[in-house]
Amino acid sequence: MHSLHLVSHHLCPYVQRAVIVLAEKDIAHQRTYIDLGNKPDWFRAKSPLGRVPLLEVEDQVLFESQVIVEYLDEVTTGSLHPLDSLEKARHRAWIEFGSETLKTIGAFYSAVDKATYLEKKDTLTQKFSVINSHVNGPFFSGDSFHVVDAVWATIFRYFDVFDQLLDHKILDGLDPIQQWRDVLAKRRSVIDAVPAGYPDRLKIFLRNKNSYMSELMPPIN
Numbered sequence: 614m615h616s617l618h619l620v621s622h623h624l625c626p627y628v629q630r631a632v633i634v635l636a637e638k639d640i641a642h643q644r645t646y647i648d649l650g651n652k653p654d655w656f657r658a659k660s661p662l663g664r665v666p667l668l669e670v671e672d673q674v675l676f677e678s679q680v681i682v683e684y685l686d687e688v689t690t691g692s693l694h695p696l697d698s699l700e701k702a703r704h705r706a707w708i709e710f711g712s713e714t715l716k717t718i719g720a721f722y723s724a725v726d727k728a729t730y731l732e733k734k735d736t737l738t739q740k741f742s743v744i745n746s747h748v749n750g751p752f753f754s755g756d757s758f759h760v761v762d763a764v765w766a767t768i769f770r771y772f773d774v775f776d777q778l779l780d781h782k783i784l785d786g787l788d789p790i791q792q793w794r795d796v797l798a799k800r801r802s803v804i805d806a807v808p809a810g811y812p813d814r815l816k817i818f819l820r821n822k823n824s825y826m827s828e829l830m831p832p833i834n
């Protein structure tokens with residue numbers, strides 16, 4: 614196995630996707646956390662898009678979380694994708710849908726006015742209700758944990774914090790999703806994918822956004 618170095622950020626859901634796969638496949642690696650508000654020069658020089666995660670494989674640099682995840686899955690024993698080609702493609706489609714959902718979550722917590730906030734909230738409600746009918750638990754598709762589960766675990770983690778801050782009702786009545794979410798929240802790789810103090814760090818980040826959501830949030834203790 615080549616030497617691996619993951620460049621990370623303490624809140625980034627795309628980093629978590631890679632970290633969950635590293636843990637699931639027990640892959641030795643080094644990890645460095647950077648401040649995205651003050652990107653180090655060495656990072657700027659190495660990262661074509663200026664984003665995390667970045668995976669250094671010996672002297673090569675990989676970027677884009679899903680590319681990193683696919684590489685890690687391919688160079689290790691077994692696969693966190695289904696073997697059947699159609700089922701694998703279907704999982705990848707829902708991974709893409711997960712990445713789109715993460716973008717909507719970003720737009721939701723960043724919305725500066727009520728109208729945009731409500732519009733993004735509706736989009737989220739609609740996205741969750743779409744995937745809800747495709748969940749065949751306990752994981753996304755049955756008894757095995759796959760990459761698609763790693764991706765959606767990072768989405769549900771936002772809701773663990775949103776639930777404490779807002780009366781949003783986005784996941785109300787979506788029982789398959791709620792059960793899937795509960796199973797993922799107990800998974801060791803998912804729990805360990807964020808540093809200690811993550812919920813408070815996310816709350817501070819959300820507060821400092823000065824968005825419409827920031828105004829709705831109760832004071833942070």
Ligand SMILES: N[C@@H](CCC(=O)N[C@@H](CS)C(=O)NCC(=O)O)C(=O)O
Binds near residue numbers: 627676
């Ligand atoms: N499509 C990218 C998204 C990665 C991404 O948006 N990373 C954010 C942090 S969560 C970032 O590095 N932002 C810094 C910037 O855009 O300047 C992936 O899947 O890796």
